[in-house]
Structure formats: C-alpha cells, structure tokens
Amino acid sequence: MPPRPRTMSRDPTPAVSGIVERFAGLWSALAGAMLAWSMVRPYLPRHLLPDRLAGGSLLRCHARSLLAGLLDPYLTVTLAEYGGGEGMRRGAAYERAAAYLGARCAREARTLRSESARDGGGRRRFVLRVDDGEEVADEFRGAMVWWHAVPAPHHRHGGPRCDAPGEDAGRTYHRLVFHQRLRDLVVDSYLPHVCREGRAIMEANRRRKLFTNAGERYGKSSWKHVAFKHPSTFATLAMDPAKKREIMDDLDAGRRRIGKAWKRGYLLYGPPGTGKSSMIAAMANYLDYDIYDIELTSVSTNTELRRMFIDTKGKSIIVIEDIDCSLDLTGKRRSRQQPLPGPADDDADAPPPEPTSIGRVTLSGLLNFSDGLWSACGGERVIVFTTNHAEWLDPALIRRGRMDKHIEMSYCCFESFRFLARNYLALDAHPLFDDIRAQLQEVDITPANVAELLTPKRAGDDEGSCLAGLVEALREAAAAAAAATKNATSNNIQEDGEVVEDE
Numbered sequence: 001m002p003p004r005p006r007t008m009s010r011d012p013t014p015a016v017s018g019i020v021e022r023f024a025g026l027w028s029a030l031a032g033a034m035l036a037w038s039m040v041r042p043y044l045p046r047h048l049l050p051d052r053l054a055g056g057s058l059l060r061c062h063a064r065s066l067l068a069g070l071l072d073p074y075l076t077v078t079l080a081e082y083g084g085g086e087g088m089r090r091g092a093a094y095e096r097a098a099a100y101l102g103a104r105c106a107r108e109a110r111t112l113r114s115e116s117a118r119d120g121g122g123r124r125r126f127v128l129r130v131d132d133g134e135e136v137a138d139e140f141r142g143a144m145v146w147w148h149a150v151p152a153p154h155h156r157h158g159g160p161r162c163d164a165p166g167e168d169a170g171r172t173y174h175r176l177v178f179h180q181r182l183r184d185l186v187v188d189s190y191l192p193h194v195c196r197e198g199r200a201i202m203e204a205n206r207r208r209k210l211f212t213n214a215g216e217r218y219g220k221s222s223w224k225h226v227a228f229k230h231p232s233t234f235a236t237l238a239m240d241p242a243k244k245r246e247i248m249d250d251l252d253a254g255r256r257r258i259g260k261a262w263k264r265g266y267l268l269y270g271p272p273g274t275g276k277s278s279m280i281a282a283m284a285n286y287l288d289y290d291i292y293d294i295e296l297t298s299v300s301t302n303t304e305l306r307r308m309f310i311d312t313k314g315k316s317i318i319v320i321e322d323i324d325c326s327l328d329l330t331g332k333r334r335s336r337q338q339p340l341p342g343p344a345d346d347d348a349d350a351p352p353p354e355p356t357s358i359g360r361v362t363l364s365g366l367l368n369f370s371d372g373l374w375s376a377c378g379g380e381r382v383i384v385f386t387t388n389h390a391e392w393l394d395p396a397l398i399r400r401g402r403m404d405k406h407i408e409m410s411y412c413c414f415e416s417f418r419f420l421a422r423n424y425l426a427l428d429a430h431p432l433f434d435d436i437r438a439q440l441q442e443v444d445i446t447p448a449n450v451a452e453l454l455t456p457k458r459a460g461d462d463e464g465s466c467l468a469g470l471v472e473a474l475r476e477a478a479a480a481a482a483a484a485t486k487n488a489t490s491n492n493i494q495e496d497g498e499v500v501e502d503e
C-alpha cells in the first residue's frame with residue numbers, strides 16, 4: 001500500500017501569529033522613534049533643522065499618511081461651488097461636474113432635482129441633477145469612483161452660507177472619492193474627462209439669457225437675467241444683403257478662433273426703428289450667445305462698471321444702447337429720462353443737449369472697459385454700442401480697433417421693402433410695387449413702420465389692402481414733408497419779404 005500523501009492542510013495559527021508579531025514590532029519601533037524624536041527635538045538648534053522638520057510636521061505628516069493609507073486607502077477631491085479662485089462666480093469645474101453627474105449618473109441617485117432647459121431646437125425639456133446629500137458611483141476605464149453632493153452648511157442667520165448670485169446658492173461642493181491606486185488615472189484622465197463631458201452637456205442644455213443691470217444688490221448694480229427669446233435673425237432682417245453677409249462673415253471669423261479669447265466691437269447707428277435692436281438679437285441668435293444689456297445710468301462708478309464687466313461670461317454680446325444718452329463726451333452722464341430731441345430730430349445738426357445729471361462713469365472708464373479688460377477676462381465677447389446720433393460721439397470711443405465695424409441702419413429702400421413684403425406677405429411682385437418704389441425714393445420711412453403697415457390687422461385684410469395702406473402712409477408722409485419744408489421756408493422770410501440765410 002503506497003504511503004499516504006502528506007496532508008496539504010496546515011495549522012494556520014503560526015502564520016497569523018507571525019504577522020501579528022511583525023506588526024507589533026513595527027508599531028513599537030515607530031512608537032519608540034516618535035518618543036525619541038520628541039525628546040531630542042527640543043535640544044536641537046532650530047536653525048539647523050529644515051522648516052518643516054523644525055515644526056515636527058514632516059514626521060507627523062508621514063506617520064499620519066502611513067496610518068491613513070493603511071486604515072482608509074481612499075482619497076477625496078472636492079470641487080467647490082464658489083471660492084475656487086473665481087471670486088463670486090460659480091466654479092466652472094463644479095458646474096461641469098454637476099452637469100456630468102446629472103447626465104451620466106442620475107439613474108443611480110435616489111433623489112434628483114429637475115431643471116427646465118431648452119434643447120438646440122428650442123423645445124423645453126427637463127434636465128436632472130443629483131440632489132444634495134446624494135451619493136452616486138461612476139465607472140471609468142474599469143475603475144470605480146464615487147461622487148457625493150454635499151449641501152452648504154447653513155449660516156447662523158438661517159440662510160445659505162454663500163449668497164453669491166445664481167439659483168443654486170444652497171449647494172456647496174461635490175466630493176469625489178476613489179482608491180489611492182487610481183490617483184494618476186483620476187487626476188490625469190478622469191477629471192479632465194468629466195470637465196470635457198460636462199461642458200459639452202452644458203452647451204447642449206444651455207438656455208440663452210438676457211442679462212440686465214436694472215436691479216441693485218447691496219446698493220450696487222448687479223446682473224439679473226431672463227430667458228432670451230427674440231425672433232429676429234439675419235434671415236428676417238431687411239438690409240443690404242452684401243452688408244449683411246459682411247457682418248456674418250466677420251462674426252464667423254471670430255467664432256472660428258476656438259479656444260482663443262477674441263472680441264469684436266460694433267457701432268450700430270441710425271434713426272429709431274431702423275433695426276438696431278433687431279440686429280443685436282440676430283447676432284445673438286446667429287452666434288448662440290447671451291446678451292448683457294448695460295444701462296450705464298444705473299452704474300455709479302468706473303470700478304463698478306469694471307466689476308460688472310468681469311462678472312460677464314464668455315460667449316456673450318455686451319450692449320450699451322443709446323450710448324449718446326448715457327455718457328456725455330466729457331465723461332459726464334446724462335439721465336436717460338431726460339428726453340433727447342425726437343427722431344431725425346427736427347434739427348439733426350444741433351449739438352447734443354446739456355447733461356442734467358452727473359455721475360461717475362467717465363468716458364475713460366468706458367474706454368478701459370471696452371478695450372483694456374478683454375485680454376484679462378478671456379472668452380469670446382462682442383461689444384455693441386448703439387446710437388441715433390453717431391456724430392455726437394467722441395471719436396476716441398468709436399475709433400477703429402475699439403469699434404471694429406460701424407454699421408449704418410438706414411431708412412427703408414425699395415430692396416428692404418421687397419424683403420419685408422416677402423417675409424410679411426409672401427409677395428414677390430404686385431401692381432402697387434412700382435408706386436411704392438417711386439414713393440420710397442422721396443420719403444424717409446423706417447423698416448419698423450413698413451413692417452407695421454404690412455402686418456394684417458383685421459379679419460379680411462389681405463396683401464392688397466396692406467400695400468394700399470402703405471401707399472397711403474407714404475403719400476401722407478410726402479405731403480407732411482412738403483408742408484414742413486414750405487413752413488420752414490416761410491419762417492425764414494421776414495415780414496419785409498427778405499430771405500434770411502441759415503447760418
């Protein structure tokens with residue numbers, strides 16, 4: 001009978017006790033070293049010790065991280081909502097992580113928050129966000145990580161600790177937890193991946209906004225926003241097609257500079273109702289940018305103007321409308337409530353009226369705003385000034401380089417009328433067109449007026465009646481202009497019949 005094979009099973013007790021003994025030895029050596037160090041350190045001259053060693057922190061640090069690594073091998077990265085070196089702005093990394101988590105990990109979370117957004121086609125849909133206190137897991141290249149949405153600790157007075165602008169003042173940070181062996185993967189690949197994906201998701205969910213500085217916070221002007229919805233596009237704007245193409249090409253040239261800061265300045269000038277605001281909306285729709293509409297008369301100092309500018313985000317159009325009403329050439333502001341002379345203003349050559357209220361935003365402050373700060377802020381921005389009186393503006397404000405393009409928005413010509421007739425009445429030709437062409441050569445009428453007249457108002461209004469209404473309005477305008485000329489001439493004839501020359 002073959003000898004019985006020696007059994008493979010061994011008594012585990014000696015192996016376990018060996019490990020325990022080795023650990024006990026390690027601990028006692030460590031404790032001994034720490035004790036010896038604490039006894040010796042006070043007698044060592046401090047200047048002979050490196051700074052960190054002098055404070056005893058190096059040893060403590062090593063001991064602590066060794067212990068921590070043994071007891072808890074997980075590392076934590078936090079992405080703060082505010083205060084990540086971006087002042088009062090929401091941290092970009094936080095926002096992107098929130099968007100990423102909402103899109104990728106929301107399925108796992110037990111409590112979610114919904115936010116409404118519009119997709120590229122303008123359709124409303126709901127975007128889910130991981131709610132405060134929730135923990136979700138994510139897998140990246142086979143490795144697991146965990147995210148925790150940590151709510152803001154509340155302030156003593158009951159409100160959220162941070163009163164920074166934004167709808168989400170309650171949220172403070174996202175905590176990312178992962179095993180220490182994944183450190184390189186997380187830092188070099190996972191976090192950049194989260195930021196990239198989050199940014200793309202934010203772009204797709206973005207609702208464009210119209211910001212205004214009408215409101216005040218703590219006595220300072222601050223941005224408030226509403227959803228930006230304006231139907232105007234380059235396809236609906238009546239103006240010289242070549243000019244339109246030139247503007248679109250100019251915007252495209254800037255937009256192609258992906259990843260680089262760029263800015264363009266546009267001065268839009270022309271009488272009221274010629275489409276300056278419509279042009280700004282068309283630009284915003286074309287570029288898919290937000291609009292910041294600055295009311296200069298609500299800004300009290302240059303410093304405040306600078307702060308407000310820094311608070312704007314990239315991919316935005318910054319607009320100062322009726323700049324001649326907001327800033328005097330000497331740098332003194334004029335109240336917007338103080339009316340300027342009316343359209344084409346009876347006397348277009350008259351000097352601008354005297355300012356009635358003097359503020360502290362100066363021309364030089366505005367010049368700094370319009371060129372000095374771009375490079376510091378980065379991002380893509382278009383700045384637009386509008387005015388009814390380009391001739392009243394300080395040349396320094398609108399010189400090329402500052403305002404790269406000067407665009408005149410003018411009265412309606414026959415081409416513009418045809419464009420509007422096509423858009424409003426779906427008409428390319430009509431027997432009244434010849435009459436209208438002749439009248440438009442004699443009379444100034446704004447595209448806003450023409451658009452209004454071409455809009456059917458009553459049941460039964462058709463193309464013919466709208467065009468007849470326009471012809472009638474043009475006739476009346478021609479008669480009014482003739483009467484005004486006659487009046488002006490007769491005013492210049494003195495009682496003795498002498499004609500007085502205009503100076």
Ligand SMILES: Nc1ncnc2c1ncn2[C@@H]1O[C@H](COP(=O)(O)OP(=O)(O)OP(=O)(O)O)[C@@H](O)[C@H]1O
Pocket residue numbers: 236237238239270271272273274275276277278279388409447448449451
């Ligand atoms: N060039 C245009 N093409 C198409 N529609 C126009 C044009 N100009 C004006 N309109 C129509 O007239 C309305 C008023 O025009 P808009 O507010 O753009 O003029 P504006 O020059 O900005 O006037 P203001 O100087 O008073 O602000 C627009 O909503 C639009 O419907």
